[in-house]
Amino acid sequence: xxxxxxxxxxxxxxxxxxxxxxxxxxxxxxxxxxxxxxxxxxxxxxxxxxxxxxxxxxxxxxxxxxxxxxxxxxxxxxxxxxxxxxxxxxxxxxxxxxxxxxxxxxxxxxx
Numbered sequence: 836x837x838x839x840x841x842x843x844x845x846x847x848x849x850x851x852x853x854x855x856x857x858x859x860x861x862x863x864x865x866x867x868x869x870x871x872x873x874x875x876x877x878x879x880x881x882x883x884x885x886x887x888x889x890x891x892x893x894x895x896x897x898x899x900x901x902x903x904x905x906x907x908x909x910x911x912x913x914x915x916x917x918x919x920x921x922x923x924x925x926x927x928x929x930x931x932x933x934x935x936x937x938x939x940x941x942x943x944x945x946x
Contacts, residue, residue, distance in 0.1 A: 874914045882908060 843861075846852045852860075863883070870876040886901035893900065909920045919925050923932035
């Protein structure tokens with residue numbers, strides 16, 4: 836962690852990146868750890884690169900096209916296991932959606 840802070844400070848002071856870019860990269864790195872699906876994490880990394888390239892080439896229209904392309908790819912493609920990336924929503928399953936967002940009690944046994 837300390838090395839990351841030191842290297843980030845060095846990158847900003849040397850002019851390689853600005854502080855907003857470093858903040859964005861830190862946020863994305865931490866957000867990747869919150870993903871439960873390994874495959875979805877890699878899909879999002881790939882889509883992020885496509886969005887960056889399209890934004891660099893076409894400015895705001897590239898960003899809009901990249902976001903639409905990313906949303907369509909995640910909605911319509913399937914994982915290796917055959918499920919949708921956004922499974923509890925498409926196909927809709929209320930019980931699975933509840934399991935994802937609401938945590939139930941663990942079974943309690945008397946000793």
